[in-house]
Amino acid sequence: MPLNYDARQSMITLSPTDFDAIRLSVQVAIAATLLSLPFGLAVAYLITFVKFRGKLLLEVVVNLPLTMPPVVVGYLLLLLLGKHGWLGSLLSAAGIRLIFTLKAAVIASALVGFPLLVRSLRTGMEAIDPQLINASRTLGARWYDTLFTVILPLSVPGLVAGSSLMFARSLGEFGATIIVAGNIPGVTQTIPLAIYEYASSPTSGDMALSLCLVSVALSIVVLFLHEMMAKKMARRD
Amino acid sequence: MVLRMTARKSFATFTFSADVTIRDDRFGIFGVSGSGKSTLVGMLAGLLEPDTGEIMLDDDCLFSSAKRINLRPEQRRVAIVFQQHCLFPHLSVMNNLLYGFKRCPPEHRSIDFDTLVSVLKLEGLLGRGVTNLSGGEKQRVALGRAILANPRLLLMDEPMSALDDALRFQIIPYLKSVSEQFRIPYLFISHSLVEMRLMAEQVLVMSGGAVVEQTSTDQLARSRMGHSPVGYINLLRLSRPRLDNGLFSYAWGAGELLISAGSDQQEAIFELSSKDIILCKMHPEAISARNLLKCSVVSTFESGNKVGVELASGEGRLVAEVVPQAVEELRIAAGSELYAAIKASAFRRIG
Numbered sequence: 001m002p003l004n005y006d007a008r009q010s011m012i013t014l015s016p017t018d019f020d021a022i023r024l025s026v027q028v029a030i031a032a033t034l035l036s037l038p039f040g041l042a043v044a045y046l047i048t049f050v051k052f053r054g055k056l057l058l059e060v061v062v063n064l065p066l067t068m069p070p071v072v073v074g075y076l077l078l079l080l081l082g083k084h085g086w087l088g089s090l091l092s093a094a095g096i097r098l099i100f101t102l103k104a105a106v107i108a109s110a111l112v113g114f115p116l117l118v119r120s121l122r123t124g125m126e127a128i129d130p131q132l133i134n135a136s137r138t139l140g141a142r143w144y145d146t147l148f149t150v151i152l153p154l155s156v157p158g159l160v161a162g163s164s165l166m167f168a169r170s171l172g173e174f175g176a177t178i179i180v181a182g183n184i185p186g187v188t189q190t191i192p193l194a195i196y197e198y199a200s201s202p203t204s205g206d207m208a209l210s211l212c213l214v215s216v217a218l219s220i221v222v223l224f225l226h227e228m229m230a231k232k233m234a235r236r237d
Numbered sequence: 238m239v240l241r242m243t244a245r246k247s248f249a250t251f252t253f254s255a256d257v258t259i260r261d262d263r264f265g266i267f268g269v270s271g272s273g274k275s276t277l278v279g280m281l282a283g284l285l286e287p288d289t290g291e292i293m294l295d296d297d298c299l300f301s302s303a304k305r306i307n308l309r310p311e312q313r314r315v316a317i318v319f320q321q322h323c324l325f326p327h328l329s330v331m332n333n334l335l336y337g338f339k340r341c342p343p344e345h346r347s348i349d350f351d352t353l354v355s356v357l358k359l360e361g362l363l364g365r366g367v368t369n370l371s372g373g374e375k376q377r378v379a380l381g382r383a384i385l386a387n388p389r390l391l392l393m394d395e396p397m398s399a400l401d402d403a404l405r406f407q408i409i410p411y412l413k414s415v416s417e418q419f420r421i422p423y424l425f426i427s428h429s430l431v432e433m434r435l436m437a438e439q440v441l442v443m444s445g446g447a448v449v450e451q452t453s454t455d456q457l458a459r460s461r462m463g464h465s466p467v468g469y470i471n472l473l474r475l476s477r478p479r480l481d482n483g484l485f486s487y488a489w490g491a492g493e494l495l496i497s498a499g500s501d502q503q504e505a506i507f508e509l510s511s512k513d514i515i516l517c518k519m520h521p522e523a524i525s526a527r528n529l530l531k532c533s534v535v536s537t538f539e540s541g542n543k544v545g546v547e548l549a550s551g552e553g554r555l556v557a558e559v560v561p562q563a564v565e566e567l568r569i570a571a572g573s574e575l576y577a578a579i580k581a582s583a584f585r586r587i588g
Contacts, residue, residue, distance in 0.1 A: 129321075129323070131319055131321065131323045132323055132325060134282075134284050134310070134317070134319075134323075135317065135319065135323040135325075136325070136336070137283075137284070137309070137310035137311055138282050138283075138284070138310045138311070138313075138315060138316055138317050138386075139311075139316065139336050139337030139340060139382065139383075139386045140311045140314075140337050140340030140341055140386055141311055141336075141340055142309075142311055145311075145340070149336075150325060153327045154326070154327060
């Protein structure tokens with residue numbers, strides 16, 4: 001990655017591997033967020049607007065990764081996707097290998113961040129006046145028409161807030177990722193994994209600190225965006 | 238329009254039941270809040286499913302528990318003007334108006350967009366967003382949106398209750414003229430008797446989740462006179478005012494009425510309570526009330542512990558209320574002649 005200033009002279013010192021880690025982190029976070037969005041929207045819609053049996057169970061399952069240690073999520077994922085796993089054996093028969101690839105890191109991040117996304121989307125959807133939905137239906141819109149022309153446009157603030165929160169959470173994903181994706185520099189090593197590796201070695205304290213600063217800066221930017229959206233959401237009524 | 242509805246639905250706190258036939262294109266549903274009016278609206282629009290029953294609109298079955306028919310809201314062509322305007326905040330006035338129109342099958346589209354926009358005086362608002370419109374403007378857009386969906390029945394669910402008094406009666410001419418001009422039958426739902434009488438002649442009275450009476454709005458107002466703190470409200474549509482020593486003079490009945498709260502508008506509607514009319518057997522020589530009308534008694538009726546006296550002056554009709562002792566003393570009966578004294582300040586202009 002080209003540098004337009006001499007990084008080694010400045011306070012923050014970043015090696016090419018660090019830049020790889022930053023790039024991979026951002027890649028994983030974006031992919032995990034995009035992957036989760038359709039599912040998140042579907043689940044938030046179901047929980048907010050549809051009456052069905054087993055809604056409570058769905059809510060518990062969706063929120064489970066929020067309370068479970070990420071390591072546990074990662075281990076279960078390893079059992080599922082590993083060579084002898086239930087899904088993994090099917091996939092390897094089709095020639096697809098997920099474990100210890102960037103794809104596995106994306107899946108791990110998506111799973112861990114999913115409850116945060118659904119929560120924000122739900123808050124956004126619950127804020128929609130049910131009479132607007134009734135109005136749309138009586139004006140001739142079918143349920144999916146109402147979904148695309150009323151519910152989704154009015155869920156945008158919740159969607160942006162949820163996505164930013166999920167993006168931030170994915171940037172910091174560690175426990176589940178290290179188990180299913182490993183810690184391979186330039187391949188699956190994201191910022192937290194790189195920091196972990198630096199921290200394990202007695203001579204790399206400065207390097208760890210530099211990456212920590214990058215991580216803090218990224219989080220601050222994303223959370224600022226998130227707060228702005230949350231405020232916008234609260235104002236709308 | 239013929240609407241036939243038999244429906245029952247049990248809720249935690251009350252049971253809704255209705256068995257009615259409505260044969261008028263302008264019909265009222267009257268009742269206090271919690272009487273089941275909104276439940277009725279929800280069932281007609283398909284937003285709420287009765288436990289049992291049948292709803293027929295002309296020859297079409299909208300709902301039948303026996304035949305297992307339950308048309309979805311979008312299949313019924315029953316539009317609602319809600320209490321709160323319920324405009325889509327992310328769409329412009331134009332796109333709000335066209336929301337139902339675009340979804341209406343072309344063979345049912347009979348309402349011309351430009352005509353409607355000009356009837357509702359929305360020309361200047363089309364490109365604007367809806368959040369900064371005034372309350373009256375929002376309700377006019379909501380009305381236009383419902384009409385443009387080309388419904389075969391329009392439900393007006395307390396469309397004026399969120400507006401303040403001045404605006405409330407400004408919107409009535411729009412509600413009436415639009416439905417009449419585009420020939421859309423409506424049910425007007427309200428807990429205000431005055432609004433109801435301006436909008437419909439026949440009315441269903443709901444109480445405790447059930448339809449308890451089907452009557453004319455005027456009859457309903459008379460029967461409630463003795464129990465209402467404001468008495469019977471006479472509604473007078475007066476036109477072509479003339480200024481007379483600082484008061485507005487309007488031709489009415491066999492003579493004219495002098496009113497303090499008149500206006501320069503060519504036509505206005507005034508309220509006059511039955512309590513504000515004093516009846517005299519003989520012509521009082523001098524009286525401060527500016528209106529002294531010679532009237533004949535058309536009929537009398539009892540309501541609570543009061544007696545309503547229907548007075549005629551030419552074509553004009555007024556209802557005054559007195560206590561039974563006064564009826565006896567003045568020997569009031571159909572055909573008797575009386576003088577009605579009304580202060581110029583007793584009239585309240587509502588539109």
